Amino acid sequence: MVGLGRAGAAAARALATHAEGSLVRAWDAQADAAQLARAAGLRALGVEVVLGGDGLEALAGVGSVVKSPGVPPEVPVLAAAARRGLLVIDELDLGWRLVPAPTVAVTGTNGKSTVAALCVAALAEHGLEPVLSGNTDFGPPLSELSLGPPPRSVVAEVSSYQAESSPALAVDGAVFTNLTPDHLNRHRTMEAYAAAKRALFVREDGAVPVVATNLDDRLGRALAAEVEERGGRAVGYGCSEDAEFRIAGCRWDLHGAELEIDSPDGALNLATALPGPYNAANATSVLALGHGLGLAAGPTLAALSAATPIRGRFEVVDVGRPFDVVVDFAYSVDSVAAVLAMARALVEPRGGRLVTVLGIVGRAGRLTGREVGRVAREGSDHLVLSGASYRGESRLLTLEQLAAGARAAAGGSVEIVIDRRQAIGRALAAARPGDLVVILGRGPIDREATDARGGGYLLDDRQAARELA
Secondary structure (H helix, E strand, O other), X not given: OEOOOHHHHHHHHHHHHHOOOOOOEEEEOOXXXXXXXXXXXXXXXXXXXXXXXXXXXXXXXXXXXEEOOOOOOOOHHHHHHHHOOOEEEEHHHHHHHHOOOOEEEEEOOOOHHHHXXXXXXXXXXXXXXXXXXXXXXXXXXHHHHHHOOOOOEEEEEOOHHHHOOOOOOOXXXXXXXXXXXXXXXXXXXXXXXXXXHHOOOEEOOEEOOEEEEEOOOHHHHHHHHHHHHOOOEEEEEEOOOOOOEEEEEEEEEOOEEEEEEEEOOEEEEEEEOOOOHHHHHHHHHHHHHHHHOOOOHHHHHHHHHHOOOOOOOOEEEOOOXXXXXXXXOOOOHHHHHHHHHHHHHHHHHHOOOEEEEEOOOOOOHHHHHHHHHHHHHHHOOEEEEEOOOOOOOOHHHHHHHHHHHHHOOOOOEEEEEOOHHHHHHHHHHHOOOOOEEEXXXXXXXXXXXXXXXXXXXXXXXXXXXXXXX
């Protein structure tokens, strides 16, 4: 097992349980407090744990390698395993092999978490008792499900990091949301990123049996054609005229939307608590998937009507002030632009201003930070740039890129406040009655890292906004 993050530790426990009597060894480059605690638990299960170094010595005597999603394939231990001809798979692939339940996968650059949550709600309404899993903040890694009672069905949120290393994974249904620039620190090019996503849907002559795919997206249209060519069923959704589930109308405000959807079952009307055009697409994707799976539209519509926004995805935070506050996970160029365009449409009719807090977690900010900073300033009346760190990556290097992009752009005023909590406070202090404060970049993340050795402290943007207001 390479990598002992949340998913890697779950996979190591699953291997120790299901491969009793076999050698199970786990390695991680870090030896911080969190890894030491995980190592102690795994050793109690009979797992050999190696911490530190390059991991090459951990390959001695093993026949296959399972990797945690966050570990890139070019790290020395995985590169060496590939040269030796060892089977290398992702934790998701291992989980799928160990959990014998019908599985629906959700992937795409944006909207995965919302669509996965809506899929769970819809399948539950149909009595299928789904469990949310995969690369999500809201459920366990898939391999962890093998340690308890078998689920009746699974909805898995799948990242490109997982799909690219899951050769056996063959899900029963899948949703594709969109493809926009992201994770280029890992994939390097958009072509490689698209290929990683494509791997979930089509393999040589095979395809996922039922796919709901966004026909407003270039890759979505290509996937629809490829799935159909290989004998699968592709149900298109979006605003395109040829979409089976076409969004014909969308009226929305801060607290929800009313949709008109043309479908094979006729015109459908949906009132949802999820606002905005991209949430209209998210909800419609679930109707398309349900239709492809042969599920009646009525229960699916009921589930979508009852669904509430998930934590940290355009989540309205009540701060008891004469302005509104929204927290969202958006951090890429397209997602930040989309959220700010949506926010602008809300405040302009009432004469309010858009006040934005932005900080990016993760290493990708060094590559895309300038563009994100540019679109953030162009879309805001007042922009507060902050530092942010998830795994101990330097907040100053990313902040430098954001600031450079913002300074080179035209738009509202800009200030820089390195401390995230103080930045939120500055934005709230600048807000006037009728304004909208949008806090971007961390969403549901409730921990701020201070170093790469596991140091950090609790910080929830929503709670900070309530306290500071």
